[in-house]
Amino acid sequence: MRRIGIYGGSFDPIHYGHLHLAEEARCMADLDQVVFIPTWVSPFKQDSVPASCQQRLDMVRIAISSNPAFAVSDMEILREEVSYTVDTLRRCREMMGEDVRLYFITGTDAFLSIEKWYHSDELLQNYSFIIGSRPGYHEEDLDQVIWRVKSKYGADVIKLEIPQLDISSSRIREKIEDGRSVRYLLPDALIHYIGRNGLYLGLRTDNQKDPDALDFDEIDRDIEEVIRGRLKLSRLTHTYGVMEEAVRLANRFGADARNAKTCALFHDAFREAGNLAHGAIAADYMEEEFNIEDEDMLNAVRFHTTGRKGMSLLEKVIFLADAIEPNRKYPGVNDLRAMAEKNLDNACLMSLTRTIDYVRSQGQDLDPRTLEAAEDLKYIMSGTTAEERRFHE
Ligand SMILES: [Fe+2]
Numbered sequence: 001m002r003r004i005g006i007y008g009g010s011f012d013p014i015h016y017g018h019l020h021l022a023e024e025a026r027c028m029a030d031l032d033q034v035v036f037i038p039t040w041v042s043p044f045k046q047d048s049v050p051a052s053c054q055q056r057l058d059m060v061r062i063a064i065s066s067n068p069a070f071a072v073s074d075m076e077i078l079r080e081e082v083s084y085t086v087d088t089l090r091r092c093r094e095m096m097g098e099d100v101r102l103y104f105i106t107g108t109d110a111f112l113s114i115e116k117w118y119h120s121d122e123l124l125q126n127y128s129f130i131i132g133s134r135p136g137y138h139e140e141d142l143d144q145v146i147w148r149v150k151s152k153y154g155a156d157v158i159k160l161e162i163p164q165l166d167i168s169s170s171r172i173r174e175k176i177e178d179g180r181s182v183r184y185l186l187p188d189a190l191i192h193y194i195g196r197n198g199l200y201l202g203l204r205t206d207n208q209k210d211p212d213a214l215d216f217d218e219i220d221r222d223i224e225e226v227i228r229g230r231l232k233l234s235r236l237t238h239t240y241g242v243m244e245e246a247v248r249l250a251n252r253f254g255a256d257a258r259n260a261k262t263c264a265l266f267h268d269a270f271r272e273a274g275n276l277a278h279g280a281i282a283a284d285y286m287e288e289e290f291n292i293e294d295e296d297m298l299n300a301v302r303f304h305t306t307g308r309k310g311m312s313l314l315e316k317v318i319f320l321a322d323a324i325e326p327n328r329k330y331p332g333v334n335d336l337r338a339m340a341e342k343n344l345d346n347a348c349l350m351s352l353t354r355t356i357d358y359v360r361s362q363g364q365d366l367d368p369r370t371l372e373a374a375e376d377l378k379y380i381m382s383g384t385t386a387e388e389r390r391f392h393e
């Protein structure tokens with residue numbers, strides 16, 4: 001039986017920590033081959049720090065070229081969507097046949113949450129794991145998780161202790177941005193590639209930038225990690241659809257597309273909390289955990305389900321993107337999309353009216369803010385002035 005290591009990661013860029021772990025894994029587990037599988041990264045993220053998918057793939061190719069036991073696969077990148085580990089391993093098994101034992105190579109941080117991974121039971125029962133760990137780094141927690149999954153699933157887990165693992169891609173990117181040397185952290189050929197392609201440069205101008213300003217690209221990356229761990233696949237797909245649509249609507253109607261993108265990523269992070277509660281919970285989370293104080297952004301997330309009177313441009317964008325993102329399928333959604341091309345207020349009103357009719361037909365309680373939002377938009381669209389509206393009230 002052949003023994004194959006599967007090593008997934010963003011590899012942005014790949015460095016000696018990755019290569020060393022792969023080689024240790026190959027030797028310790030007697031692997032015939034280690035396949036590096038760079039993850040797909042949304043193109044919406046590529047205006048910021050990360051290299052493109054193609055560039056990350058190139059860099060892995062260059063880095064592993066001298067090791068005949070190493071290979072690279074573009075299977076996740078070609079799918080052009082977020083892949084779960086279980087999907088990747090299932091596809092590897094399909095391609096490689098039953099007569100192969102697959103070892104998923106990962107790090108301590110990722111493995112600590114293995115029980116929350118999508119289809120973790122299938123993963124732990126059908127595949128082996130190799131964990132690259134640093135001595136002293138969350139050692140007790142890691143041992144506990146390993147013990148638990150071994151006794152519960154009969155999981156096959158190999159823990160490799162590698163003191164030299166303390167190199168990180170993010171630190172390499174920072175050093176490059178700051179113009180500092182990264183020699184001996186990654187192969188020279190990669191340093192040349194990075195230099196030739198101008199990667200990771202000029203993205204952070206610390207001396208000009210307010211040091212207290214939030215880095216929204218970093219926030220987006222962090223919240224993506226969170227939702228990829230929390231949300232089921234359909235909800236995650238919906239969230240990326242809302243992100244795409246929100247950016248499009250924001251650009252079309254003059255809202256801040258950067259903020260719209262972040263709001264979209266947060267909007268359903270706590271969807272399991274219930275239809276009415278989840279917006280407020282997500283907004284509180286943005287504020288408390290990510291220090292986002294922009295009231296407009298917080299409101300866009302807080303009221304994305306109900307709407308409310310006096311919705312801002314950004315609130316309307318998120319509200320509508322949620323209703324018409326490309327994965328939505330319900331009667332009338334195409335009419336709503338057509339209206340969204342022409343008139344944001346009218347499209348929001350159509351969507352609110354649909355919600356009101358639906359909730360009433362189900363005999364459920366309607367949030368008064370939804371009614372107020374609809375009434376407010378009717379006033380706005382009838383062209384009444386603020387004075388007239390006050391008079392009506
Ligand atoms: Fe929602």
Ligand SMILES: [Fe+2]
Binds near residue numbers: 242267268322
């Ligand atoms: Fe949603």
